[in-house]
Amino acid sequence: VSLRPGAFRGRSLLAPGDCTPEEWDALLALAARGKREGLPAACTGQRLVNLFAAPSLRTRVSMELAMGELGGTAVSLTPGADAWTLETRDGAVMDGAAPEHVREAAGALGAMAHGLAVRSFPVTPDPAAELEDVVLHAYARHAGVPVTNLESPSAHPMQALADALTLREVLGTTVGQPVLLTWAPHVKRLPLAVPLSFLHAAAVCGCAIRVAAPAGWALPASRLSALRALAESRGGSLATTTDQAAAADGVRVVYAKSWAPTAPEAGDMDRRWMVDAALMARTRGAAFLHCLPVRRNVVVADAVLDSPAARVAQLAGNRLHTARAWLYAWLGTDR
Ligand code: CP
Numbered sequence: 001v002s003l004r005p006g007a008f009r010g011r012s013l014l015a016p017g018d019c020t021p022e023e024w025d026a027l028l029a030l031a032a033r034g035k036r037e038g039l040p041a042a043c044t045g046q047r048l049v050n051l052f053a054a055p056s057l058r059t060r061v062s063m064e065l066a067m068g069e070l071g072g073t074a075v076s077l078t079p080g081a082d083a084w085t086l087e088t089r090d091g092a093v094m095d096g097a098a099p100e101h102v103r104e105a106a107g108a109l110g111a112m113a114h115g116l117a118v119r120s121f122p123v124t125p126d127p128a129a130e131l132e133d134v135v136l137h138a139y140a141r142h143a144g145v146p147v148t149n150l151e152s153p154s155a156h157p158m159q160a161l162a163d164a165l166t167l168r169e170v171l172g173t174t175v176g177q178p179v180l181l182t183w184a185p186h187v188k189r190l191p192l193a194v195p196l197s198f199l200h201a202a203a204v205c206g207c208a209i210r211v212a213a214p215a216g217w218a219l220p221a222s223r224l225s226a227l228r229a230l231a232e233s234r235g236g237s238l239a240t241t242t243d244q245a246a247a248a249d250g251v252r253v254v255y256a257k258s259w260a261p262t263a264p265e266a267g268d269m270d271r272r273w274m275v276d277a278a279l280m281a282r283t284r285g286a287a288f289l290h291c292l293p294v295r296r297n298v299v300v301a302d303a304v305l306d307s308p309a310a311r312v313a314q315l316a317g318n319r320l321h322t323a324r325a326w327l328y329a330w331l332g333t334d335r
Pocket of ligand 1: 056058059060151293
């Protein structure tokens, strides 16, 4: 299916599942076409505001460049740095640091733009609350225009689109191909957004997915069962293990990411889970992928990141091509 400009106009993209697998196929085909030959300036006259409640390098640059290439205008704001600090709690007595509430800010930005794109994650101490993306949904309720999620505690759909495009480039035919998502150590407890979104991408691609994580650091069972059903519907599978080394045997892609535990009693991070040359040697010449930013010699060893197996720059570059495809379908016009 070829997507026309504005095919998804009026819709929000808050999680990868807001697009059907068939729509994913169409977006990925559009992204691949745009990567080869560019796309028409379908967003001329369209205005996008990107709001970043947490820092960004790839997401901000890809959204701004893609909107510019499509002929539109993008403005990026960082509340608390170059824009007002925003209160997010409903019913708050606003006598603290934040002079503006998300309700008014979202409404004001929505009154000026055709679309609002929001990065809204702090990691909460409550894994259950983290899955609800409360702040993102507040923006979506109050903006009056559609919202694209630029990473919330539980979802990073724009990263997922780039993950899927890269899987297709690396693997060619993706159905049934073994790929590993491995938990990795980190100095902080990070959100679930990227691992869950990568799994959505790999499931849409019909991969034979293995998820490795230490005991106590498993991803939420409810999400895993939905992702397993999606993978199976696309000809793939999803299995979990606590044995990282065995899980690497024969895989064609290793995707590393740290995430916070679902069991609050989980202990200190286990540095032995860093991806190193010994782990990669167990694979079938696997590509190493990470969404970036990545901490060298904590998440992954220099020997892997500096080897030809590392395809992290290719993945980051694909953020531009998938952002362009999404913006074309989301804010494009047929005029
Ligand atoms: N992968 C990713 O979202 O990168 P940034 O945090 O730099 O945007």
